Amino acid sequence: MPFDAVDRATLFSGCIGRYTAELSHAKRHGGVTHDNATDGLTARQAFYVDLLIAVDLDARAAGYGLAAQAMTRAETQIAHKRLLRVAQIESDPARAAQARQNAQRLLAVCDAMAPV
Numbered sequence: 001m002p003f004d005a006v007d008r009a010t011l012f013s014g015c016i017g018r019y020t021a022e023l024s025h026a027k028r029h030g031g032v033t034h035d036n037a038t039d040g041l042t043a044r045q046a047f048y049v050d051l052l053i054a055v056d057l058d059a060r061a062a063g064y065g066l067a068a069q070a071m072t073r074a075e076t077q078i079a080h081k082r083l084l085r086v087a088q089i090e091s092d093p094a095r096a097a098q099a100r101q102n103a104q105r106l107l108a109v110c111d112a113m114a115p116v
Helices: 005-029 036-061 066-089 093-113
Strands: none
Touching: 005 036, 005 066, 005 093, 036 066, 036 093, 066 093
C-alpha cells in the first residue's frame, strides 16, 4: 500500500472505477440485477469509497482534489469497460483472452486489499 496520500487516493479512486465498470458490465451483459456476485462487487466498491474518504483531506491538501479523484475514477472505469468489451466481443480468441486476463489482473490488485 502506498504511503503517500495522493498515491493512496489515486489507487482507491481507480479501484472504485474498476468496480463500477464490473458492476455495469455484469448488469448489462450478464443479465444480473442483484445476486451474490454483484453484492461482493458492491461491498468492495463501498470499501474503497470509505478508504478514499479517509485519505481525502490529506490528498486534497497535497493537490489531488475532488475533480482529480473523479477524473481518475472515470478514466479507470472507461479503460476497464473497454477491456471487458473487448473480452466479450473480440473475434480473435487470443485478443479476447488477453483482454479478459488484463481485466482480471487489474481487478485482482483491488481485490487483494479488500477484506470483503
